Amino acid sequence: MKVLKLKKHNLNDYLDSLRVWGEVYGPVKQGEKYIYGQLDDLSKLDTKMLRTILPVKKFLMPPKFNTFTFDENKYKAELENIPNRIVFGVHPCEIHGLLILDKFFLERFPDPFYGERRRKTAILGLSCVPDDKCFAKSTNTHYVESGFDLAFNDLDNYYLVWVGSSLGDDLVRIRLDLFEEDIKEKDLKHYMEWRNWRDSQYKLNVNLTAMPDIMELNYSSPVWDELGDKCLSCGACSMVCPTCPCYNMSDQIRPSQFTGKRERTWDSCMFKQFALVAGGHNFREARSQRVRLWYTHKLKAFITEFGKAACIGCGRCIDTCPVDINVKTVVKALKGGK
Amino acid sequence: MNKPKVGFYNLSGCSGCLLTILNCENQLLDVFNGAEVVSFLMAQSNNVEKELDIAFIDGSVTTDEQEEFLHELRPRTKKVVCLGSCSCYGGVQAMENEKGTWLKRFNKVYGKKPFKVVKPFESKPVDAFIPVDYYLPGCPIDADQFLYNYARLLRGLPADVPKTPVCLECKWHENECLLLKDKLCLGPVTSAGCKAKCPSHNLPCIGCFGPADESNLTSEFSLLKEKGYTFPEIERKLRLFGGVKFIKQFKSLWKKAQK
Amino acid sequence: MANNVYLPEPMRIVRRYDLIDDVRFFQVRPLEMERALQLNYLPGQFMMVSLAGVGEAPFSISSTPSRPGLLEFGIRKVGIITEELFKLKENEVIGVRGPFGNGFPIDKFEKKDLIIVVGGLGAVPLRSLLLYTLDNRDRFGRIFFLYGARRPAEMLFRREFMELKSREDLHSMLTVDKDDTGRWTEQVGLVTALFKNLKDIDPQNTYATVCGPPVMYKFVIDEIIKLGIPKHQILMTLERRMHCGVGKCGHCVIGSIYTCMDGPVFSYWDVMHMKDLI
Known part of the structure; x- marks a missing residue:
């Protein structure tokens, strides 16, 4: 992989230059939290951010978007007006989340709505320092080798920039003059020192290795009933989870004529109607069954399906659930801890 | 094809829900073209009271006159749709309900002189008097949710009001x-x-x-x-x-x- | 985008009539004949039927790919989409996409005996399998068809199945829980009672397929197990809420499987092994 250097004071100039390719987004502060916001004004960029409220999936499968417009029975896919976007500041764990979504959406039966957005979204990674809710080291998602176009590694006064794709290379060439190509031995040393230091910063450890077996053994555990009693079924966990892909569909028509659109919105298996079929049978009536499904799917089913858990250790569930149901507490409870 | 006949009615409330509909300026032609709007006091003159396909009701029920109106309306409309929290749940004016303090509060505001025109009572939702088919809640209703459901209802589809949190x-x-x-x-x-x-x-x-x-x-x-x-x-x-x-x-x- | 899996293809309703009181038969075909002849699918697969402005829902295919050019469905009026479908007349156009799901493992059935057990609406997907095997009769061993309905008036494809009784290469047994017509010429009793007529079953070389109302499964499977047929040779098709048909929307998920992609046909072993399946 090609590696370059970029002086920190050149970052804003560089990001500014990328507007020739597409809209530039990055972490900005919203209240006490962060979001990926459009960077019309680069002074809003906050590179010290922790996790954003919504993960980068919001660009690839927005919470609400049209899949088709229709006129009588003629359907037209809405794939044309998707803008080029550059998302800067995506942490390694989240890029792992994208790799999971890529497998999910692009392998069996490719999803064109995801695929087209993915193709038009440049992912510019950024190294991070964990807080007490991050456990990416436990999930082995704290470094990433693919899934990004460029990845910026923060080393005091400069970034090491990893070029991860042909598009990434094109983006570098927009302002090649800002980059240095000579990686020296001291850079390597610097990088290794940073890596060792950062690895030592993980305070939270959530061991997921035996989870498939533990989930199986806990199938009838009262833990699920306790969690079900506590869960508000607000669905916030699914909204913020970088690997939750579920959605709902609804057709919107105009009152006066037979034209409309087929809209796709985020859904959550935590909601009561999720497994309800026409005729009234609900396959997961009890909240405890739904909580169990959520965690079984993340921590067991994905391993069966894709070889690894669908948890990237980003800590969003820990940061979001008002009643403290999250990967950390659930895993602990299932392992018999309190 | 004959357009469905609809009526918009207003009981006790601020009429903000009906106003929300009238505020949909870009879709207003759609709203009035998609149906034959036979009664909408807030929006048009020459209102007639006749057989309806859908009656939309804004506001809660607080007088005997409104109660009578509902009983007169129900047999001549195929569907009744409550618009907004007043007609769905009784509204803000029902916040002290079932405390047994209504008369005291009423007298405090209006004095003890007897009411001659109508007989007032404690605010109640529409379904306390007549069967309601669909509820579009909110204070006020959400314009997009209304337009989505209005189009569905005009096509004979049931309302779709997801109750996710x-x-x-x-x-x-x-x-x-x-x-x-x-x-x-x-x-x-x-x-x-x-x-x-x-x-x-x-x-x-x-x-x-x-x-x-x-x-x-x-x-x-x-x-x-x-x-x-x-x-x-x-x-x-x-x-x-x-x-x-x-x-x-x-x-x-x-x-x-x-x- | 060459192939959008979500794009419904317009198809014309060429025939429709009531199979029973609340179940209607729909025969549809793509607008172009050339395309209609290209339709390919497996018995046990399903299609997503789309009504613009109303939505989409999954329906089992009832026709057989061995009779090309059209698709058939047997649809019960049970929700918003089916309610609207019932309003449509011949020559009207609907959207259809698919086929989706795994379907029955036809290749594994080759040279094997087949017991097809049906209750009520389960006749819809299993008719596809039955007609397919009859159309390719020499590829399969003996075929037993056991269908139980509550009353004669609730038996789907009654006339068609009655006619099939005259075939000598098919052991067809039809039964009703109760004959309220006085004119029923076939068996009376539960579908499980028909198992006593199954003679000389070689369990290792027999596949059984079951589809019907949930209450039926347990009793029918008990009977099949009694015959000694291995659990992985007992197949059933399941129902779930679906919005995509391609393992994306998540509504049909059960553990690590998506009913729409990994099913809807599952073996009895799958069902035992994967909790929550039924």
Whole structure:
């Protein structure tokens, strides 16, 4: 992989230059939290951010978007007006989340709505320092080798920039003059020192290795009933989870004529109607069954399906659930801890 | 094909829901072209009262005259749709319901002189008098939810009002969770559809869309109690729009917690 | 985008009539004949039927790919989409996409005996399998067809199945729980009672397929197990809420499987092994 250097004071100039390719987004502060916001004004960029409220999936499968417009029975896919976007500041764990979504959406039966957005979204990674809710080291998602176009590694006064794709290379060439190509031995040393230091910063450890077996053994555990009693079924966990892909569909028509659109919105298996079929049978009536499904799917089913858990250790569930149901507490409870 | 005949009616309330419809300026032609609007006092003259396909009702029922109107209306309309929290749940004016203090409060405002024109009573939702087919809650209703359902109803489809909690839409807007900031937010127990307007302006949800499909009141209650809220505080918030529906359940939870 | 899996293809309703009181038969075909002849699918697969402005829902295919050019469905009026479908007349156009799901493992059935057990609406997907095997009769061993309905008036494809009784290469047994017509010429009793007529079953070389109302499964499977047929040779098709048909929307998920992609046909072993399946 090609590696370059970029002086920190050149970052804003560089990001500014990328507007020739597409809209530039990055972490900005919203209240006490962060979001990926459009960077019309680069002074809003906050590179010290922790996790954003919504993960980068919001660009690839927005919470609400049209899949088709229709006129009588003629359907037209809405794939044309998707803008080029550059998302800067995506942490390694989240890029792992994208790799999971890529497998999910692009392998069996490719999803064109995801695929087209993915193709038009440049992912510019950024190294991070964990807080007490991050456990990416436990999930082995704290470094990433693919899934990004460029990845910026923060080393005091400069970034090491990893070029991860042909598009990434094109983006570098927009302002090649800002980059240095000579990686020296001291850079390597610097990088290794940073890596060792950062690895030592993980305070939270959530061991997921035996989870498939533990989930199986806990199938009838009262833990699920306790969690079900506590869960508000607000669905916030699914909204913020970088690997939750579920959605709902609804057709919107105009009152006066037979034209409309087929809209796709985020859904959550935590909601009561999720497994309800026409005729009234609900396959997961009890909240405890739904909580169990959520965690079984993340921590067991994905391993069966894709070889690894669908948890990237980003800590969003820990940061979001008002009643403290999250990967950390659930895993602990299932392992018999309190 | 004959267009469906619809009527828009207003009982006791601020008429904000009907105003919300009239404020849909870009879709107004659609609203009036898609149906034969035979009665809409706020929007047109020459209203006629006749057989209807759909009657939309805004406002709660507070007088015998309104009650009579509902009984006259129901047999001549195929469907009745409640617009807004007043007609769905009784509205803000029902917040003190079932306390037995209505007459005292009424006299305090209007004096003890007898009312001659109509006979007033404590505010009630429309379904306390006649069967209602669909409910579009909110204070006021959400314009997009109305237009979506209006189009469905005109085509003979049932209304589709998802009762997922406000938190869903709140997260779509990337708001900070107000419960986590120790605010008395009713988001998790309240039905969405409002696009999380209040939390998006940093104001806790006051429950104006009414209960969500599956309100875990027990958990919401213990959470609020943990955060130091007292029963009267929670009750006042719930009563504001949720009417009396929530209260009984909360009261028993409170009693249990006291023991 | 060459192939959008979500794009409904317009198809014309060429025939429709009521199979029973609330179940209607729909025969549809793509607008172009050339395309109609290209339709390919397996018995046990399903299609997503789309009504613009109303939505989409999954329906089992009832026709057989061995009779090309059209698709058939047997649809019960049970929700918003089916309610609207019932309003449509011949020559009207609907959207259809698919086929989706795994379908029955036809190749594994080759040279094997087959017991097809049907209850009520389960006749819809299993008719596809039955007709397919009859159309390719020499590829399969003996075929037993056991169909139980509550009353004669509730038996789907009654006339068609009655006619098939005259075939000598098919052991067809039809039964009703109760004959309220006085004119029923076939068996009376539960479908499980028909198992006593199954003679000389070689369990290792027999596959059984079951589809019907949930209450039926347990009793029918008990009977099949009694015959000694291995659990992985007992197949059933399941129902779930679906919005995509391609393992994306998540509504049909059960553990690590998506009913729409990994099913809807599952073996009895799958069902035992994967909790929550039924």
